[in-house]
Amino acid sequence: MLNVYGIKNCNSMKKAFDLLNELGLAYEFHDYKKQGIDAATVKTWLDQIGADVVLNKKGTTWRKLTETEQDTALASEQGLIDALTTHNSLIKRPVIATPKGFIVGFNEDAIRALKA
Template sequence: MLKIYGIKNCNSMKKAFDALQAKGLSYEFHDYKKQGIDADTLKIWLKEIGQDTVLNKKGTTWKKLSEDEQARALSSEDHLIEALIAQPSLIKRPVLQTSKGFLVGFDETAYQNLNA
């Protein structure tokens, strides 16, 4: 089964939900704003997806951080994980976990090509 991580009211999430439902695909939704996100999951994402993809530097949450907070988050994996747990809005969304790996961000073509 697919597992999608994100924040329920995000526009990209709504597009992803609509695309999955249009294809009739079942999925589990993990709202990391309400349920949080654990360090082990983030370590896997950082290893398999990469920091530049996981961390949403274009979002307002990142832009609202001070330069010192941004520098600290980027100084080590542990500091980045700490920041992502404290402020899950820093994580790019959606993160879709499939049997073949991960899709990060909403890409209509990639979602259309998904199989159960």
């Protein structure tokens, strides 16, 4: 079973759900807008995926942060963990945990490869 993390109403999430359902892949969804996201999970993602992939600097949430908040988030791993758990819309969506690793962002080819 896959674990899918994200926000239910996000367009990338909707595309991912549609594709996962089309392929008949079983998944459990964690809506971190409603359920939150814990620091340990975020740390695992940063360690295994990397901050450059996990942090979505292109979104409006990042642009709405003050320059000081952005600097604090980028100054240390703990600063970034705090920012991502407080402002979870900063996390690129979806994050799909698979038995072989992670898929971050909507990647149709990578999701289709899970069926193979």
